[in-house]
Amino acid sequence: MRLKSVYQSLLKTYGQQQWWPADTPFEVMVGAILTQNTAWDNVERALDNLKKAKALSPDVIIETPNDKLARWLKPSGYFNIKADRLKQYCQWYVEHNYYDGLKYRHSLPLREMLLSVKGVGPETADDILLYAFNRKIFVIDAYTRRIFGRLGLIDKSSDYDELRMLFEEELKKETVNVFNEYHALIVMHAKQICKTRPDCEQCCLQMKCEQKGVV
DNA sequence: ACCCAGGGTCATA
DNA sequence: TATGACCATGGG
Numbered sequence: 381m382r383l384k385s386v387y388q389s390l391l392k393t394y395g396q397q398q399w400w401p402a403d404t405p406f407e408v409m410v411g412a413i414l415t416q417n418t419a420w421d422n423v424e425r426a427l428d429n430l431k432k433a434k435a436l437s438p439d440v441i442i443e444t445p446n447d448k449l450a451r452w453l454k455p456s457g458y459f460n461i462k463a464d465r466l467k468q469y470c471q472w473y474v475e476h477n478y479y480d481g482l483k484y485r486h487s488l489p490l491r492e493m494l495l496s497v498k499g500v501g502p503e504t505a506d507d508i509l510l511y512a513f514n515r516k517i518f519v520i521d522a523y524t525r526r527i528f529g530r531l532g533l534i535d536k537s538s539d540y541d542e543l544r545m546l547f548e549e550e551l552k553k554e555t556v557n558v559f560n561e562y563h564a565l566i567v568m569h570a571k572q573i574c575k576t577r578p579d580c581e582q583c584c585l586q587m588k589c590e591q592k593g594v595v
Numbered sequence: 596a597c598c599c600a601g602g603g604t605c606a607t608a
Numbered sequence: 609t610a611t612g613a614c615c616a617t618g619g620g
Binding site: 457460 | 615617619620
């Protein structure tokens with residue numbers, strides 16, 4: 381029950397996070413793709429560009445030429461790759477009529493379907509499952525690995541799905557809302573601790589800490 | 596002038 | 609299966 385107590389501690393410290401920061405499930409999906417290895421502030425600029433162009437819809441994105449799409453996505457980095465990924469995702473989304481993920485009772489088939497889309501890896505798929513389709517999936521990201529590795533609660537050699545299932549097994553009695561808040565709190569904690577304690581030796585959440593063997 | 600961010604794919608060995 | 613190169617902007 382260590383994982384539950386870490387959750388309670390984070391919740392007490394930071395409060396409810398109310399994730400994902402988006403107005404619609406589709407915006408969650410777009411944000412999940414754009415935030416790959418990218419600071420969220422930059423993603424928001426790209427999302428603003430899409431909104432101003434009235435292009436935050438799968439149909440518009442599909443019809444937009446890649447170079448034009450890339451111009452809107454520019455602030456979020458990797459714009460050529462992301463334009464391609466976003467369009468492919470939208471094509472899958474429209475073709476399979478997944479506007480309503482609720483018609484799929486089990487998470488596994490939908491997860492496999494998401495992973496079959498090029499440019500959607502395990503973390504992006506799980507962001508979408510949890511924050512757009514409201515599924516009980518635990519998202520594993522770099523922060524999760526660093527924080528829980530440092531706490532000695534996970535094995536660093538584990539791959540993505542091993543870690544995900546470890547969290548899901550220990551938290552299987554919790555609600556989807558707990559899964560939702562937990563990942564959000566991990567991200568909040570990582571950002572806060574690195575902001576308030578920029579000293580690498582103290583924060584132990586940045587890449588250089590791993591390189592120095594601190595974490 | 597660095598380092599890094601809410602990853603993923605592809606080519607090598 | 610396990611590394612490494614690559615993608616690219618904006619903030620610290």
